[in-house]
Amino acid sequence: MESVGGRPEQVPLQIWYCKVRNVQWTGSAGMIVRERFRGLFKKYLLVLFLAVTIPLAINGVIEAWFGYRDQRARLDQFLGLQATSAAAEIHDFIYGITNQLGWLVQLPWTDEPDERRRTEALRLFRQAPAIVSLTLIDNKGLERLYVSRIGLNRIEGRTDRSADPAIIGARSTRIWFSDVSYNRGSEPHLTVTVVGNRPSVGAVIAEVNLKLIWDVISAIKVGKTGLAFVLDRPGRLIAHPDISLVLRGSEEATSKPFRTIRDAIGPAGAGFATSQDVDGYAIAAGAAPVQGLDWTVLVEQPLSEAYAPIYAALWRTATLLAVSTMFAALLAYALAHRMTEPIRLLEKGTERIGAGSFDYRISIQTGDEFEHLANSFNKMAEGLALAQQHQERIAKLKRFLAPEVADLVDRAGDDSVLDGRRTEVVVVFCDLRGFTEFSAEVAPEEVISLLSEYYDALGRVITRFAATLISFSGDGLMVLVNAPVPVEEPTLRAVDLASAMQKSVQELIAGWRSRGYRVGFGVGLASGSATVGRIGYENRFDYTAIGPVVNLAARLCASAQDREILLNAEAAEGVRNKRPLEELGDRQIKGFGDAIPVFRMSLKTS
Amino acid sequence: MPVVGYLCPESPELFASRLKAFHEGLGEIGFVEGRNVAIDYRWAGGQYARLPALAADLVARNVDVVVAPGGAQVALAAKATSTTKTIVFEMGGDPVQLGVVDSLSRPGGNITGVSSLSVDVSPKRLELMHELLPFAAKLAVVANPTSPTANSQLQKLGSAAETLGISLQVLNASTENEFEPIFSAIAQESSAGLVVTSDPYFAFRSGQLARLAMNYRVPAITQSRDFPDSGGLMSYGGDFAQSHRRAGIYAGRILKGEKPFDLPVQLVTKVELVINLKAAKLLGREISPSLVSGADEVIE
Incomplete structure (x- = not known):
């Protein structure tokens, strides 16, 4: 007996095929698949977008931060420089006056009135408009000359001024400055004393109207709209481009906002600070001390102007970031699409293939794993198509061949075994005795039920013996042995087949009899030469055998009694000494001219 | 267009140089007569007794600021006419002593201005x-x-x-x-x-x-x-060109919305x-x- 099992590699394919079909058939499963792919697109989109955007954002933030720091440092430097330069100008203004005062203390005093000094003092008035009055003190501390723009002059007044704080103060430092006083509560004034390089030249005391620093302070521009102002040690406003503020400088309310700015900066030169100006606008301010005086020069710039480059840089960064983000979004969309499109195609392809379109091919030319995967799917589809063809062929062959035989035929790869030819065959016919009468009396359901049991039993036997089922009609059945696939000892196999048939059916009949049905079963068997081959049309094909041996077998079957198997001489010869046969002698058989020898094999009752 | 009421004790001919300085001051604040400011003039022509009547006339007109240049008499005439209309004076005397303002740094009321030191000297x-x-x-x-x-x-x-x-x-x-x-x-x-x-x-x-x-x-x-x-x-x-110019600046600042009590009286210290x-x-x-x-x- 040859092995007729299926090819091992076909099994997984078949299982996979069923799985795919399941997925495709189950609506909800299909939805899940689609949802997952949609989720994948989202994931890709998000990941790609973030992969571009996060580094960009980090870069933007870092750049903005460093830009901000640089700009602040630049602003600090700028305001510091402006303050220092403004302080230098204020210093020059005051020391310009002291330098000129120095010319009045060059020559030693005598007791004589000094007309020349008066001329010089009046000339100094013209040169230094800020000087309101001048007092010349001689080496003894006596007032020798007082000249004023407003009041009357005093010549040789000779009052003792040696105890004047202005004189005492100047002795050690040569140049002495009083605290700022506000003339009539309005105009800031400063008293300056300059002593000569030796006691004999005396000293000069000058009253200076600080309002005139306005010319200097109003000329200082910090940036586009920034300005500078000066505070004295207690924090009163001495100089400001808005003269009306200076004229109220002695008032706490006027000076306080300016002092607040100074306090915000802290010790002069400690870097710039942000504060608010008189009108409450935010400003950036820097400070520098005036050398030689206890004054502070402050420079302020509106914050909007000071930070304009920072804002511009931030705006630039933000714009760049926004544009990059948009670009990243587009890029991510395109990439995600590019990545999920093959998956979508694969999904569609597998659905189509799953639905049975095995000729469908997934077309992906990405040159990567997706293309490999698509090719694999295509190969699989090809395999599935072959498997399906095979299945279909097997299904067809199985209609008349035993499954093993059908597989065998299929494995041979071609149908040539089914081609018409003349060969030695053993034909087996069998049918039930008295079944026609019986079927007329019993309900159709009962008839069909009985026939089902009957064919079920016969079918198992035919399959077991790998015989070829040619046809069945009603209760009759024709089986062929040795065609289309030749077997060893066909006659013996046919005889054993017939015996097995008898045995199976007789067991059934025993059961039936207990139910009151009286039927029998007979078998006819003939061996000889016959023409075998496939006949039929379109997709309906049968395998059949034609020849006298077929007729003979049918006749023998017809003449067989219940429990009998009738054989022709050739068949009997084939099993001689192998199976117990009984020679019945010659019998006249319908359709055969001469009587022919018939043999019988009875079923053992045991 | 804002209107400046200009109360002048003299005739336009005698006042020409002062008026020029006043226009310069207005111009520093950005006002040019005929373009963005109108000036309503009243000329007393040397008859100082007419000043109160002229001042009353100006105040009655809807002027935004009254400018009273040329002396204490003009300032006092304007001040006597109105306590609400803003007045900018230009004079030579001490405005505190004359009772025009309360103090130099805080003039108080509706009046401020410029004083030269002419009288003091x-x-x-x-x-x-x-x-x-x-x-x-x-x-x-x-x-x-x-x-x-x-x-x-x-x-x-x-x-x-x-x-x-x-x-x-x-x-x-x-x-x-x-x-x-x-x-x-x-x-x-x-x-x-x-x-x-x-x-x-x-x-x-x-x-x-x-x-x-x-x-x-x-x-x-x-x-x-x-x-x-x-x-x-x-x-x-005192330098009248400077005092009249500063009066013009103050008039301009008031037109820009500043309040007279925020503007201290300015002394022109140049003599x-x-x-x-x-x-x-x-x-x-x-x-x-x-x-x-x-x-x-x-x-x-």
């Missing part, structure tokens, strides 16, 4: 005249009795004369017609020189005074540089000495080198 003019004529025992002083500053000036001049050790011949003039008699009186009384007190009426008639002074060969000193410019000997007083050496030569006077060296301008 009246004694200085006496000193200068004394320096020119050191041996003169008597100097003449002319005052305008209608001026609110006349008394205080005469008082200061009196004490200054005492300090200098000279006597004063005090003369009064409040109209142009009284000018000539003054000079003839000086000639009769043998006063060596004339000191003209600070008064706008005198200042605006510098040309007339200069002509009379030269005709009567009287060495004289006034507050206005117009005097030496017109042939007179000397002047010592200028102008000497006409030509006039000195004509008068046969020698001016000492120290005096010339102290002069802000010398006309040769």
